[in-house]
Amino acid sequence: NAGVMQNPRHLVRRRGQEARLRCSPMKGHSHVYWYRQLPEEGLKFMVYLQKENIIDESGMPKERFSAEFPKEGPSILRIQQVVRGDSAAYFCASSTLRGLQETQYFGPGTRLLVL
Amino acid sequence: GQNIDQPTEMTATEGAIVQINCTYQTSGFNGLFWYQQHAGEAPTFLSYNVLDGLEEKGRFSSFLSRSKGYSYLLLKELQMKDSASYLCAVSTGANNLFFGTGTRLTVIP
DSSP states (O other), X not given: OOOOEEEOSEEEEOTTOOEEEEEEOOTTOOEEEEEEEOTTSOEEEEEEXXXXXXXXXXXXXXXXXXXXXXXXXXXXXXXXXXXXXGOEEEEXXXXXXXXXXXXXXXXXXXXXXXX | OOEEEXXXXXXXXXXXXXXXXXXXXXXXXXXXXXXEEOTTSOOEEEEEEOSSEEXXXXXXXXXXXXXXXXXXXXXXXXXXXXXXXXXXXXEOSTTOEEEOOOEEXXXXX
8 A cells, every 4th residue: 555655755946936746645545734844843734635625724825835636636736936935845644534533644755945 | 822842852772761742732632643753754653642641552652631731752662763853743623733843862872
């Protein structure tokens, strides 16, 4: 059973370019979460999605950031016009909601470096 | 506001026992998670507590006191491979997790 997959693992962009990060949840999981981890800081929740729905985007910056989880294909976190402050590790997690609280399983992350 | 406190760094000796503490103040509580994260890798699930008390799983145990807003992770028979960051996270509802900054544990011979 494959775990959460993320690609690319490393991404280098110049200021002003776009970054697209992809996440495929574990088989059977229909809930996806994106987190950002800055150096020496904790993981910060960004957005929670189910298929074709954004459930909670309270942690997303208001501008330049967007996320989707289409009916087919991976979840995408899109950062437009990247700035140096966007350099971080972006982790995706997935879960299946069978009960009140389900464990989130994390992917290996995408490390974004903005030059 | 939301706040999770855990020590930044700890050092312990191979074969010993170490306890990593976590205190939290959050607007909601739907359970507390511990994750292990090796440098450059994904966080790996260790434990989940939603009721008060101790949950034991092999060499790792986790304790929760909801009234005190307190948890600890206990690692026994430490091994060199246990050197990692240990992340305390609270589920505040709506299924997202609020994380502490993590405790970097170094196991020395």
